[in-house]
Amino acid sequence: DAGITQSPRHKVTETGTPVTLRCHQTENHRYMYWYRQDPGHGLRLIHYSYGVKDTDKGEVSDGYSVSRSKTEDFLLTLESATSSQTSVYFCAISPGTPGEQYFGPGTRLTVT
Amino acid sequence: AQTVTQSQPEMSVQEAETVTLSCTYDTSESDYYLFWYKQPPSRQMILVIRQEAYKQQNATENRFSVNFQKAAKSFSLKISDSQLGDAAMYFCAYRSAWGGTYKYIFGTGTRLKVLA
Numbered sequence: 001d002a003g004i005t006q007s008p009r010h011k012v013t014e015t016g017t018p019v020t021l022r023c024h025q026t027e028n029h030r031y032m033y034w035y036r037q038d039p040g041h042g043l044r045l046i047h048y049s050y051g052v053k054d055t056d057k058g059e060v061s062d063g064y065s066v067s068r069s070k071t072e073d074f075l076l077t078l079e080s081a082t083s084s085q086t087s088v089y090f091c092a093i094s095p096g097t098p099g100e101q102y103f104g105p106g107t108r109l110t111v112t
Numbered sequence: 113a114q115t116v117t118q119s120q121p122e123m124s125v126q127e128a129e130t131v132t133l134s135c136t137y138d139t140s141e142s143d144y145y146l147f148w149y150k151q152p153p154s155r156q157m158i159l160v161i162r163q164e165a166y167k168q169q170n171a172t173e174n175r176f177s178v179n180f181q182k183a184a185k186s187f188s189l190k191i192s193d194s195q196l197g198d199a200a201m202y203f204c205a206y207r208s209a210w211g212g213t214y215k216y217i218f219g220t221g222t223r224l225k226v227l228a
Contacts, residue, residue, distance in 0.1 A: 031214055033216070035218075040220060041220060042118075042203055042218040042219055042220040042221050043203065043218040044218075045215060045216070045217075048214075048215065050214065058215070088155065090157065092157075092216075094214060096214055098145075098162070098164075099145035099147070099162065099164075099207050099209065099214075100147075100159055100162060101147075101159075101205075101207075101216055102159070103149075103156065103157035105155065105156055106155050106156075
């Protein structure tokens with residue numbers, strides 16, 4: 001299995017509070033991704049990174065920011081959590097070529 | 113923009129039988145990757161199979177095989193000799209082969225039930 005961890009694995013927070021999710025990899029892959037998974041929507045890309053300090057937006061980036069100061073860590077921040085951000089969040093990594101993408105175990109976030 | 117469509121929200125198959133999950137996609141690109149991922153109740157996303165668009169031959173991994181029809185933009189997954197452990201959500205995904213952005217686009221998934 002690819003070496004990807006996510007922390008925390010579960011979190012309950014209140015509306016309006018900031019939340020940071022961490023993704024850590026030991027594979028030295030260049031590309032890292034944050035997705036959210038909601039029933040009926042599959043996986044939707046929030047942000048991704050193509051190198052240290054190089055990030056770009058995905059299709060559902062509003063309300064989220066990311067940072068990548070080291071190859072191995074990719075942080076996802078909800079500046080002010082809302083109930084619509086209750087979801088399961090997945091981190092993924094990829095070497096680029098070949099095209100496989102490997103996923104972390106996911107974080108279940110509940111915003112009350 | 114590319115899109116991926118899985119039109120079967122749920123399917124059922126008897127144990128030991130064969131089932132085919134459908135996936136269609138839309139793209140103007142000529143070179144790309146297609147994937148099937150499995151998500152069991154544990155929630156872990158597991159890569160099942162990968163197909164490179166420039167390869168004519170359909171990919172196969174043990175009991176899993178694909179029917180890749182590039183002109184029709186169709187990428188179906190066939191599971192032979194279905195087992196109880198195959199019960200899961202299955203996601204089809206697309207990624208460009210070039211361009212450097214390497215974004216993945218996922219379908220909405222098909223829930224597969226395996227009946228004993």
